[in-house]
Amino acid sequence: MFEEFKKFAMRGNVIDLAIGVIIGGAFGKITTSLVNDLITPLLGLVLGRVDLTALKIVLREATDTTAGLAITYGVFLQNILDFLIIAFSIFMMIRVINRFKKKEEEAPAAPPAPPEPSAEEKLLAEIRDLLKEQGVDRSA
DSSP states (O other): OHHHHHHHHTSHHHHHHHHHHHHHHHHHHHHHHIIIIIIHHHHHHHTTSOOGGGOOEEEEOOOSSSOOEEEOHHHHHHHHHHHHHHHHHHHHHHHHHHHHHHHHHHSOOOOOOOOOOOHHHHHHHHHHHHHHHHTOOTTO
16 A cells, blocks of 8 residues: 555656645745735725725624624735736736747647658569669560
8 A cells, every 4th residue: 555655646747736736835925925015005005095904894893891793805805816916927827838838839840751661662662673673674
């Protein structure tokens, strides 16, 4: 069972997937930072100094004995913005990769080699060459 697991774990697809997950996690952190630290403050400034994450609808105010209850739709909006930026970034990366693949496909390939003659054709060619060497007139 261990050998079977080892074969499974060492397949190229599993390793590629693991690398993709690791890079995706790091990419997600970078994108979240981009949204939280750059885009959201600029968007808040444009919208009149509003912090998106602070936008909420208070359903029940907090008291000494109970916690407050609110719908934090600003956090939801920020998560949607995160998603849109990540999706657009991935779209752009795939678009660039597809252009490189298209250029590789468009590169002129070497013309295919002519097919090798069959055994019968080789034998007929040898007979023709022998007849030429012997000077046999084929028109007679």
